[in-house]
Amino acid sequence: MNTVSKPAPPRNGTGLPPHHLAALRHALLEQHRAHREQLSRLETPGTAPGADRGDRALRALRRVARALAFMDMGIYGVCLSCGMDIPLDRLQAVPAARRCGPCQGRRSEARALPDTHSRCSTRR
Numbered sequence: 305m306n307t308v309s310k311p312a313p314p315r316n317g318t319g320l321p322p323h324h325l326a327a328l329r330h331a332l333l334e335q336h337r338a339h340r341e342q343l344s345r346l347e348t349p350g351t352a353p354g355a356d357r358g359d360r361a362l363r364a365l366r367r368v369a370r371a372l373a374f375m376d377m378g379i380y381g382v383c384l385s386c387g388m389d390i391p392l393d394r395l396q397a398v399p400a401a402r403r404c405g406p407c408q409g410r411r412s413e414a415r416a417l418p419d420t421h422s423r424c425s426t427r428r
């Protein structure tokens with residue numbers, strides 16, 4: 305009898321078929337490279353760093369890197385706010401999306417608040 309009580313392995317959200325996952329990973333890697341290029345251009349010595357643009361590029365880079373890390377962990381495509389699967393068409397439009405449409409909409413409304421690290425995720 306095989307009654308090993310092991311926790312179920314993590315799954316990517318939306319039950320993403322491998323070919324969709326591969327395409328999304330490719331898109332993320334492309335974005336990652338683009339953002340890094342943008343950052344290295346902004347960090348050219350001798351020029352005053354465009355603090356605002358650099359900050360935005362850095363944040364975008366981190367978001368893409370985090371999506372790739374989630375993919376490796378097998379939790380990619382799951383909304384950070386409600387834990388539901390993010391629809392595939394949304395992921396295809398925004399591969400680094402971390403929230404489903406409704407949750408992202410709610411967040412955008414509250415964007416007046418600074419995006420600090422106080423919003424810790426209760427999920428792991």
Ligand SMILES: [Zn+2]
Nearest residue numbers: 383386404407
């Ligand atoms: Zn959600």
